[in-house]
Amino acid sequence: MLWACILFPQLALDTVLRERDDPDTPLAVIGGPTQRRVLQAVNAPARALGLRAGQTLTAARALADGFSCVEVEPARIDQVQQLLAAWAYRFSAQVSLHYPRALLLEIGSSLQLFGPWPAFEARLRQELAELGLRQRIVVASNPVAARILANGHDGLALTCPQATRDSLQHLPVERAGLPAEVAEAFSRMGLRRLGQVLALPREALARRFSAQVQLHLDQLLGLRTLGLDFYQPPDRFDARLELNFDVESHQALLFPLRRLINDLAAFLGGRDCGVQRFELHLEHAEGPDTLLKVGLLAAEREAAMLFELARGRLEPLRIPAPVRNLRLVAADLPPFVPQHQALFEARAQQAQPWEQLRERLRARLGDDAVTGLCAAADHRPECAWQPAEQGAQGHLVMAPGSRPGWLLAEPQVLSEVGLQWLGPAERIESGWWDGGDVRRDYYRVQTRDGLRGWAFRDLAAPGPLWLQGWFA
Structure with missing residues (x-):
């Protein structure tokens, strides 16, 4: 087996940035007790002001002004991790969230489907960048080694147990995933590299340290298996975005709407399904939510198309009150069958499939404005064609022409x-x-x-x- 670890070193910051349309504004993610707020992460514009992770909020205010502070809720980070697991499920049936801020997925059985690892890795990085997330990716022969090596490497690919063991030999002890007091004890003993620890007799380690230390070292080398709970995709998609301020215009809702639609498309790709109906909830500070229902005649999962359909339904809507939050719910997730296309299709850039044009017209003009025609069993010309639902089959057979x-x-x-x-x-x-x-x-x-x-x-x-x- 071959395991990939995708580590998200700035997950809290990326969770905030992907929901904002002002990337050039200095931003800091804060945490800690109320009496001593600490900067946990800062973006590039805030770093240019001299702000650094680990500074107290008081020191940061004294050093610079004009930056925004955001505190990320753990529930929101967990929601993003669930989305990432759903996204990764399209590449592997064995996806785990065992470690925080990281994905583990078995890729040995996926290489024949998604190509050699360099091409597979490039695809993973591109799709994660489109989701607005920075990452480090390491491949090793077991999941524990992949996660530990991701602490200090990016792009490392070790495809056999011996290569994994050789790379672990040079790993600093403090980055080996051991408890802090154990790593400090090894350091006082003069053991700076993991290879020096692994060279010690097992009996000596067993006398000085708990059994959990030896268990962790055995799992690093692949001698023992780490029990993992594998991700199972849910039967519905339910995501919510908290806006930075009350929104009163349709234009200001388009950026968070696009982000929700992109997340929905990633979820659908992981479940290998499409969506035929979904609901957009515009949550107000006061009063009931404004509900916008989007229905399709066939299952789709292309993000650009779903966004255009939702946008077409949103723009004619009269917003009764400022919008505080945006929520998207999709429970109707039928199987998705891709359309067959010709290998050499003329004017591919200008052409648009009829199904997409039909859905765009319905979104702009209304559900009742676009109907189908069905042949009826009647020879009178004025009665031979009747309005019908899209896709309805007729019963009257006529010779062509x-x-x-x-x-x-x-x-x-x-x-x-x-x-x-x-x-x-x-x-x-x-x-x-x-x-x-x-x-x-x-x-x-x-x-x-x-x-x-x-x-x-x-x-x-x-x-x-x-x-x-x-x-x-």
């Missing part, structure tokens, strides 16, 4: 001057059962301008020639 592609809303009188008759008449007698009885002779005709039409004479009331429609 036997009916015009454009039927007029109402038949029009057609002058017979210069007409050319293209074939014998086709008689249609139908409708006696519903009071709409018709007896007509239909002809294919061509005008002097070269237009081909479909016209009839009413046998029940002889008169002029009536145009029913045009052929393409």
Whole structure:
């Protein structure tokens, strides 16, 4: 087996930054007791002001001004970790959140599907960057070694147990994951590297230290297995973003909406499913939430398309009160079947699949503005096509080209001057059962301008020639 550890060294800071649209504003994540607030992490603009992690808030205020302070709730960080596990589930069935701020996933069985490790690693880094998260990635022969080596390495790939053991030999003792008092005891003994500790007799270690120390060292070397709880994706997506201030305009809601949609798309990719209906809750400081329902006719999971659909539903909405939080809930998650496309598709950049165009029109114009057509078992042209739900199947089988592609809303009188008759008449007698009885002779005709039409004479009331429609 081969294990990858993805460590997120700035998870708390990235959790805040990915929800904000002002990356150039100096920002500090604070924590600690009320009497002594401490800067836990700072972004690049705040670092340029001289702020550093570990400073007290009082010292930071004395040193610089004009930076924002945010305290991240542990529940929010846990929500992001759950999202990351759902995202990683698309690459491996064995994903674990055993360590904080880190993902463990078994990749040995995934390399045949996602390519050699360099290409696989590049894909992981690209998708994590799109999610707004910085990372360090290490591959080793067991999960414990991968996690420990991620403390001091990035991009290290050790594909066999011997390579893993050789790399562990040079690891500083204080970075080996041992308790602080144990690492300090080894340091006082003159043991600075893990290889020096591993060279000691097991009996000597057992006399001086607890059994947990030897267990940890054995797990580092892969001699014992670490019991892991593997992630199981939930059956619904429920995410919530707290906005920095009360929002009253649609434009200010687009950035957090895009972030929620991107998270939804990552979740859907991990579960290998799509979404057909989801709800957007606009939470106000006072009063009930404003509920926006987005429904699709087919399952989709492309982030750009889902965002455009939600945006199309959001912009016409009248917001009754300032929005404090944004919440997205998706419970209808049917299987997703990708569309088949031609290998050499003409004008791929300009072309848009009909399904996406249909959903965009429904989002802009309303659900009832776009309907499908269904063939009905009736030979009367005005009754042969009926409005229907998208995807409905008809029962009337017609020969290709036997009916015009454009039927007029109402038949029009057609002058017979210069007409050319293209074939014998086709008689249609139908409708006696519903009071709409018709007896007509239909002809294919061509005008002097070269237009081909479909016209009839009413046998029940002889008169002029009536145009029913045009052929393409």
